[in-house]
Amino acid sequence: MIEKIHLSIMREINRQGSLTAAASSLNLTQSALSHSIKKLELQSGIALWLKDGRQIRLTEAGNYLLEQANRVLPQFERIDETLRQFAGNERGSLRVGMECHPCYQWLLKVVQPFLAQSPGVDIDVKQRFQFGGMAALFNYDIDLLITPDPILKEQIMFEPVFPYELVLVVGQSNKLSALTQLEPADLTDQTLLTYPVETARLDIFQQFLLPAQCMPRLHKTLEATDIILQMVAANRGVAAMPKWLALEYAQTLPIKMLRLGSNGIHKHIYVGYRKNEQQNTHLQTFIRLAKQQASQSTGS
Amino acid sequence: MIEKIHLSIMREINRQGSLTAAASSLNLTQSALSHSIKKLELQSGIALWLKDGRQIRLTEAGNYLLEQANRVLPQFERIDETLRQFAGNERGSLRVGMECHPCYQWLLKVVQPFLAQSPGVDIDVKQRFQFGGMAALFNYDIDLLITPDPILKEQIMFEPVFPYELVLVVGQSNKLSALTQLEPADLTDQTLLTYPVETARLDIFQQFLLPAQCMPRLHKTLEATDIILQMVAANRGVAAMPKWLALEYAQTLPIKMLRLGSNGIHKHIYVGYRKNEQQNTHLQTFIRLAKQQASQSTGS
DNA sequence: AAAATTCAATGAAATTTAGTCATAGGTAGC
DNA sequence: GCTACCTATGACTAAATTTCATTGAATTTT
Numbered sequence: 001m002i003e004k005i006h007l008s009i010m011r012e013i014n015r016q017g018s019l020t021a022a023a024s025s026l027n028l029t030q031s032a033l034s035h036s037i038k039k040l041e042l043q044s045g046i047a048l049w050l051k052d053g054r055q056i057r058l059t060e061a062g063n064y065l066l067e068q069a070n071r072v073l074p075q076f077e078r079i080d081e082t083l084r085q086f087a088g089n090e091r092g093s094l095r096v097g098m099e100c101h102p103c104y105q106w107l108l109k110v111v112q113p114f115l116a117q118s119p120g121v122d123i124d125v126k127q128r129f130q131f132g133g134m135a136a137l138f139n140y141d142i143d144l145l146i147t148p149d150p151i152l153k154e155q156i157m158f159e160p161v162f163p164y165e166l167v168l169v170v171g172q173s174n175k176l177s178a179l180t181q182l183e184p185a186d187l188t189d190q191t192l193l194t195y196p197v198e199t200a201r202l203d204i205f206q207q208f209l210l211p212a213q214c215m216p217r218l219h220k221t222l223e224a225t226d227i228i229l230q231m232v233a234a235n236r237g238v239a240a241m242p243k244w245l246a247l248e249y250a251q252t253l254p255i256k257m258l259r260l261g262s263n264g265i266h267k268h269i270y271v272g273y274r275k276n277e278q279q280n281t282h283l284q285t286f287i288r289l290a291k292q293q294a295s296q297s298t299g300s
Numbered sequence: 301m302i303e304k305i306h307l308s309i310m311r312e313i314n315r316q317g318s319l320t321a322a323a324s325s326l327n328l329t330q331s332a333l334s335h336s337i338k339k340l341e342l343q344s345g346i347a348l349w350l351k352d353g354r355q356i357r358l359t360e361a362g363n364y365l366l367e368q369a370n371r372v373l374p375q376f377e378r379i380d381e382t383l384r385q386f387a388g389n390e391r392g393s394l395r396v397g398m399e400c401h402p403c404y405q406w407l408l409k410v411v412q413p414f415l416a417q418s419p420g421v422d423i424d425v426k427q428r429f430q431f432g433g434m435a436a437l438f439n440y441d442i443d444l445l446i447t448p449d450p451i452l453k454e455q456i457m458f459e460p461v462f463p464y465e466l467v468l469v470v471g472q473s474n475k476l477s478a479l480t481q482l483e484p485a486d487l488t489d490q491t492l493l494t495y496p497v498e499t500a501r502l503d504i505f506q507q508f509l510l511p512a513q514c515m516p517r518l519h520k521t522l523e524a525t526d527i528i529l530q531m532v533a534a535n536r537g538v539a540a541m542p543k544w545l546a547l548e549y550a551q552t553l554p555i556k557m558l559r560l561g562s563n564g565i566h567k568h569i570y571v572g573y574r575k576n577e578q579q580n581t582h583l584q585t586f587i588r589l590a591k592q593q594a595s596q597s598t599g600s
Numbered sequence: 601a602a603a604a605t606t607c608a609a610t611g612a613a614a615t616t617t618a619g620t621c622a623t624a625g626g627t628a629g630c
Numbered sequence: 631g632c633t634a635c636c637t638a639t640g641a642c643t644a645a646a647t648t649t650c651a652t653t654g655a656a657t658t659t660t
Contacts, residue, residue, distance in 0.1 A: 002379050004304050020607060032648045034609055039647095045387040050576060053656050054607045057440065060393060061386035068379050072372070079302050079368050086361035087345040093360060140357065276350060320636060332619045334638055339618095353627040354636045604659070610652085617646070626637080 004076060006040050007069035009033065010048070014066050018056065089281040091120035096286070097142035098125060099133040099149070101195040102225055102245045103269055106162070107146065110290045117289075121282050137272060144283060145272040149201065157275045159287060160268035162294035164242040166203055167264070171235035172254040181259035184212035191237035192216035193228045203267065204240035208260050229253055242267075269294070304376060306340050307369035309333065310348070314366050318356065389581040391420035396586070397442035398425060399433040399449070401495040402525055402545045403569055406462070407446065410590045417589075421582050437572060444583060445572040449501065457575045459587060460568035462594035464542040466503055467564070471535035472554040481559035484512035491537035492516035493528045503567065504540035508560050529553055542567075569594075 012022040013033075023033040041048055048062035058066060085091035094114075098104060104127075111123050129136045133145045137156060150158035168187075170176045176186060187209065199205045209215060220237060222228045228239050229246075233253040246257050271290060273283055312322040313333075323333040341348055348362035358366060385391035394414075398404060404427075411423050429436045433445045437456060450458035468487075470476045476486060487509065499505045509515060520537060522528045528539050529546075533553040546557050571590060573583055 002376060002383065018607070019609095028647095029649055030608070031610085031650075035648080038609080044383050046383065051608080052576065055656090056608090061383060064382065064386065065379070068375075072375055072379075075368075075372055075375075076302060079365070079372075082364065083302065083344050083346065083361060086364065276352065318636065328618095329620055330637070331621075331639085335619075338638080351637075355627085356637090602660085604657100606657070607655085609654085611650105613648105613650075615646100615648070618643100619645085620643070621641090622639105624637100624639080626635100628633100628635080630631100630633080 002044070002065070004073070005036070007065070007073050009036060009040070010062070010066045010069040011073060013037075013049075013056065014058070018054075085120060089118075089121075092118075092282050093122040093124060094144060094282045094286055095124045095126065095142040097129065097133045097136050097145045098127045099129075099145060099147035100269060101197070102241050103146055103148075105225075105245065105248075106269075106293070110286065110293045113289050113293075114286055118282065118285065123286075134272075137274060140274075143273060143277065143280070144286060146269060147272065148203075148267050148269055150270040150272060155275050156272050157278065158270045158272040160270050161287065161290045162269040163266065164244055164269065165264045165266050166240055166260060167243045167246055167257040168204075168238055168240050168260055169229065169232050169246045169249075169255050169257055170238045171233050172256055173235045174238065174256075176238070176258060177256040179258055181262060181264075183261065184209050184214035187216045187238070188214055189217050191218040191220060193220050193222055193231055193237040193239040195228075196221035196223060202240075203265060204260070207265055208240075229255065302344070302365070304373070305336070307365070307373050309336060309340070310362070310366045310369040311373060313337075313349075313356065314358070314369075318354075385420060389418075389421075392418075392582050393422040393424060394444060394582045394586055395424045395426065395442040397429065397433045397436050397445045398427045399429075399445060399447035400569060401497070402541050403446055403448075405525075405545065405548075406569075406593065410586065410593045413589050413593075414586055418582065418585065423586075434572075437574060440574075443573060443577065443580070444586060446569060447572065448503075448567055448569050450570040450572060455575050456572050457578065458570045458572045460570050461587065461590045462569040463566065464544055464569065465564050465566050466540055466560060467543045467546055467557040468504075468538055468540050468560055469529065469532050469546045469549075469555050469557055470538045471533050472556055473535045474538065474556075476538070476558060477556040479558055481562060481564075483561065484509050484514040487516045487538070488514050489517050491518040491520060493520050493522055493531055493537040493539040495528075496521035496523060502540075503565060504560070507565050508540075529555065 008026065009022065012026050013019060016022040016025055019033050019037075020030045023030045026033065028036075037048070044061075046061045047059050048065060050057045050059055082091065096107070098107065107125065111125075114121075114123060126136065126142055129141075133142070133147055134151055134153070134156070136142045137145045152158070168176075168182060174190075176182060176190070179186070192204070194202055194204070218237075222231070225241070225245070228241075229249045230253070231237050232239050233255050240260070243257060246255065249255060250257065271287055273280075277283055308326065309322070312326050313319060316322040316325055319333050319337075320330045323330045326333065328336075337348070344361075346361045347359050348365060350357045350359055382391065396407070398407065407425065411425075414421075414423060426436065426442055429441075433442070433447055434451055434453070434456070436442045437445045452458070468476075468482060474490075476482060476490070479486070492504070494502055494504070518537075522531070525541070525545070528541075529549045530553070531537050532539050533555050540560070543557060546555065549555060550557065571587055573580075577583055
């Protein structure tokens, strides 16, 4: 069986023109090379070189093998180089899962410096999961999960990266806009706009309305944050969302933010990852940048 | 540095799903494989598998290496197979040089059975040489030289494969056609048609005309045997050529063959090859078929 | 033409590498 | 909690590669 070393020998003898020169270029003695090629020819059962005295010439089979060497060896060289890049964290990819609709715009602000800092590393963002983000993390479909609702599991590590307050956004023409904070009962005659996820995952229900046994007059779901806020601005409904997100839109839309309850609803965005990848450089870089970005957003 | 064995290991672990299974499929102990992959990961400085207890999973770098394994290993398998064919004389090529214009049609009759008998072996025929056929043989531009004029050299072996008589071909309307043999002087009022090679290589001059110090009235050269014989048939000249070749044309053209001198000029076609390739199977096969074909032609 | 130089081949010895054995420590399934 | 199966590890062994020392042959130099 032909081995890589055989290809290297073919190529080097051809390049150098003699055994002795090829040997030293391969950091071997002439003797070692002589033994090697003899063994190779014996094993393959065919002469690869014709040797007239001290001049060496390829046979047809030898010429074939040389061609293959010149074709295959560069592939090995490329593999070595790529593996070196992987080892040096100059190459790789990070698959990020998002279980947090409004976080997308914040994520973009993390991805940008990440890509700038790690040119060889790609980021894939997944937003749809067949069995939920946690399952995706378990199944190695993603490497990192961004979620406001961490689930404690033995093998998964969660870290909070971004504290935020959930506020209610109302149009300036809405009667509620006169208030600065509101109680569950205030929503009973309002249309509530949310993302299309289960009620169990909506804090406005779980932490605000349901404990008080209140319900909005109507509950409509919409995919896009922009559209939700346009609807709110037109006083076609109210929506709960992170304060920092609402703040950005408040600059251009006639909307107002109201605290939910007297203390407000305070949450964190968490990143989760498999504990056995705690030392993954890209993962840690991402988390570091995420926290950094979060503190900038909160600070502003 | 990645070696072929590493690629084999990647592929086999992936195929079998476990170290133990891969090990036995590679005819190794589980221990050997475990040592090997540990060393590989240590050397390359990067984890290729993540191991949770008894389940094994590729890292991103491992996945990359697996892809490369599936790409590169088949190349090795193909090289092994091709080399096996070379070794088994099922593949190769024979470069035949021709220094004998009229032999071409005879050569075709040798090439045909050769190709039929050795499906993997190609034949290249060269008819033009920068420094002559012998030099081409020396320079390894050809493996076999077909010539009527062997030159004895230490490292070249010549074998006669085909005896023939050189005859003069004349048109039936030519006044010479009444004779059955002729003398040099008979040509002094004839136009002689030959192939365009040096006079020194034309036996009609060297062995017939020059010794008698005769010359034809005119000497014209033509490339193609067919055209020469058409000219002869039209009594536009006479030509010297092997009897067996003339015989073939005599069936369709009004030409006649005359013996040169009282005993005729008898020659051989020789094949020459480098002595150090005496054991080359294709060479010997070719020569065997050539002699066989020759005896058939002579016999008929 | 002789001497010196360069190159390849070879056998034996040394070294390095790869592989085995025996065993320990886990994890998954029953 | 037991059993079966899988991987890891250290010590040892077998195999391979490589070197050393030397020879013979082909070129080149003197």
